[in-house]
Amino acid sequence: MNAPLPPPAAPACPTPASAAPLPAHADVLAAAGRLRGRVVRTPMLRHPLLDEIAGGTVLVKPEPLQRTGSFKFRGATNAVLRLTPAQRAAGVVTHSSGNHGQAVACAAAAEGIAALIAMPQDAPAIKVESTRRWAPEITFFDRATTDREALAARLAAERGATVLPPFDHPDVIAGQGTLALELVEDARAAGHALDALAVCTGGGGLIAGCALAVEGASPGTEVWAVEPEGWDDTARSLAAGERLANDGRGAPLCDALLSMRPGALTFAINQARLKAGVAVTEAEVFRAMRLAFEALKIVVEPGGAVALAAVLAGKVPARGRTVGLVLSGGNVDPAVFARALAA
16 A cells, blocks of 8 residues: 555645646537447436425436446546547556546556546445446545545556546546536426536536536526535635635545545536535435435435435525435445435
8 A cells, every 4th residue: 555645735726727737518418429239328207206295396316327327437438438549558547436447447447447446444335346347446545634636646657548537627526527417408308497516525526517518408497506514615616716625624425526525627627607506404305315225216325425415405405496416326335325324
């Protein structure tokens, strides 16, 4: 195991994105074409119980049904397909608490590309084992003391590989946004126009892609960021007008959403496009997980349930409106899922 690097400094980081060009709606459309036949077009789900609780029409995008069990496969596959021949030959490196790591490992394996995944020592066992399934190289780090971006950069430099980060990458962002394109299309086919879209938010790659998607496909749709309590860096950053960091002391339940601060690229996209950000409690997350299972028959991990939690709790306004939401992943340890069902 590699020795941990110093933790990230500075609670505020207002530096604008400049290392890579910002993706646009056209990039999401291009990604949709590139991914056709390679990713699962997950269905749009409804249930009268969810509508009754929310007081409106709730349209659910269930990405636990995606390959590798989360939306991350979309962005990872788009990024892998965009690699040059030289980059393919040298392989890829990423850091991930699990879902992005699985996705990169799977996408790289499909293309015959070597992958090295750096994962936190406390990553859920189900995510570690699911990542191993694709036979990548895995190294572990201490979540509390390691600058994961610096670690990935160092590992990539050692082998001449390309870093595919979990969220702050234009091709990853564009790939994630394809799920919002699908939801808008399916809602329209069913006679609905989305008043709002609630999206689970960690580093901001998924919601950035979704914001770009609806900007062109459904420009009247509000886009809401939803985060766990104690990890609401996007909500606070939107309010402050600059990138702010979390203190790292929040509860670790929603392990998929524990990014320390918004990405430079993602915040540059989201700042001008998001309606607002809200945070949900552990109790609200467990309720959402339970209702997703009971009503929709979908297993959702804690981080994947926060958007549903916010809609059911009235934190994203749904009464009298049509609200879409993303269930972003379903890779949950059985013990945690049992806690949700018993809550």
